[in-house]
Amino acid sequence: MNRYFQRYGKAMTAYIFLTTSLWLLGMVLMPQLLMVDYSFWYHDEGVQAIAMKEADRLEAQLDDIDAAITVAESKLDSAVENARPVIETHIAELEAKAGAMEPLFEPLDEAIRNPPRIYGFKNYIYLLTNTLHRSIFVKTMLFSLLVTFIAFALCYPVAYYLSHVAKGHRTGIIIMGLMVPYWVNEILRTFAWLMILSRNGLANSILSFLGLTDQPVDFLNSDSGVVIGMIYCYVLFMVFPIYNTLETLDHNQIEAARDLGASWIKIHRTIAIPYAKPGIAVGCIMTFMVAVGTYAVPSILGGTSTLWFTQIIYSWFFDGGNWNQGAAYAFALLVLCVTFVMFMMRFFKVSLEDIAR
């Protein structure tokens, strides 16, 4: 602390600490903690049901009293003079009774609107026991891995070409070419693919023109459309990290390996890929994360029969109105991502600093 005071002065140090802690608290900790908290409790529905029944019973009693008052009031008009006070006191008694019942509703209303929270694993157990949701979770994970893998297979050659084969201004042109489509909003791009992949869209025309298919392929109501769309949307997350690391690889090393007799496969396996590891790890992590977390692509290209896990989370929050369940699902997804990050770091033997670089 003293070190910082010396280096930046008191006011500056205080400012730095304040902003950093606000940032940590507001951006990093709070939302996560809030979500974790939400995911571990649920409303006690038993209490809610009892309160509703009780409220209904009281409501019925009140209705009875109201009816009795109406009857009494109608008698009042036609009653003889000396019978009036009796009826009036009767009405007053009934009204007092009704008034006395009012406060009984308050705790019931509270219990209905905001039933007591019960902490526990129910939300998670629900995910584990609901076979449909569980399978969608697994499917989301597997397809994201597939997307990541295909994106890597497509992007590594491109990144290598850009960093070590293409010369001068051609590199710039290709990079621009890669980036320009991404200036268009993701939703719009995805809609373009909706048109390409539809039953009588471009993809099917080409396939049938080449004689590869005799019936139009239904990309949109199968997972293939989602995978294709996602690869398209997220390749840049793979290309650039790999390109950035390969860019710094001394080309002489590639030539040295070549000169020593290595084949191209050997050069990539022993020189280029090991060197690009941090970039590959970052690319895979980013691609996997956006693939797992995407909502637009599967909802536009997935049709009705395919669901992505994010869509279930969405429906818990907005259609089902069960935020706790949604939070548990979201947290499960987060755990999946963190696990993937740790796995990649272990697998590629890169540290967190390498990745942050």
Place this chain on the structure above:
Amino acid sequence: MGSDVLMQNTTMRFDDYVAVDNVNLHIREGEFFSLLGSSGCGKTTILRMISGFLEPSEGKVLIGGKDMRGIGPNKRPTALIFQNLALFPLMSVEDNIAFGLEVRSLSRKERMRRVHGLLELIALPGMGSKKVNDLSGGQKQRVAIARALAVEPKVLLLDEPLSALDLKLRQRMRQELRAIQQKTGVTFIYITHDQGEAMAMSDRVGVMSQASIEQVGTPKDIYNSPANPFVASFVGTNNVLAGRVDRIIDGFAVVRTRFGELMGRSKAGVQEGDRSLLFIRPENFFLAKEYDRDKSVISSTIYRSQFEGAFINLFLNNTNRSREFMVQLANDGLGEIPSSGSEVRLGFRPELALVLPEGELANE
């Protein structure tokens, strides 16, 4: 298969730029050959054509009598040592050296045996498991040599491999390189722009000017009988005097210069009446006596005198300021040191002066 390298009418063009222009060169089996030339003259380009990274635009490269066209760098019997060494930083010393052996699918045992032999050769035994980046500059240098020698190349190509080292280390590495070359008998083609290096190590030297080779010969040939004004002015220090040839007698030409008539060995192509250049090296002068013959004596004023311990450098009055006229006298410890502003008479032996037809000089 022999291991001589032959370049026949080899030209390399990059778009319109001619980097190597019609080079003919024969590098003999087992020799230490240096290519000497200033920066950008095309040395690396020649090396890359021999190693296979560039295909000549015209002409041929033959190694051991075999035309190398269409044969990639991984299939040629050459190994290249890069200027920046290009060691593989993610691998240990051992793995670096074994890289080329692994490609040749030798057994692990055989690989290790050879790696140890090479570590011995480069005087780094027991260092095999070290990380490359933990080595000193000189050690890295040796690992690069070992890595290249591991694949048992017929021809080892070295692209200014010592330029990154400090002077002391460079001098030691020169000797080691020479020793390794003699021990292994591999043909070495060594690129440098350090003349001392080329002279000290090589069996023969090729001197390059822009894009072409000016002369090939032993270091002694190159220094003592340069073939043309470029080589004469490029190799070592040389004083040049322009003038017209007055007459030629018994292989000696008398040239009329601004110091009067001077005489030197006449090389082929020098004709009476032609404009020519007379070269005399600084160390070939001595203080002349009054009675010395005037065709090998220069009288001039000294405008700067520089004491260097073993030598005394005198700079003579010179109209051409870009090219100094320098005289180097051995300090015998007794004689007087000529001071600035004084007149001197300087003699030279006409056999050591050289008359060449007029031609392009190397830039200072």
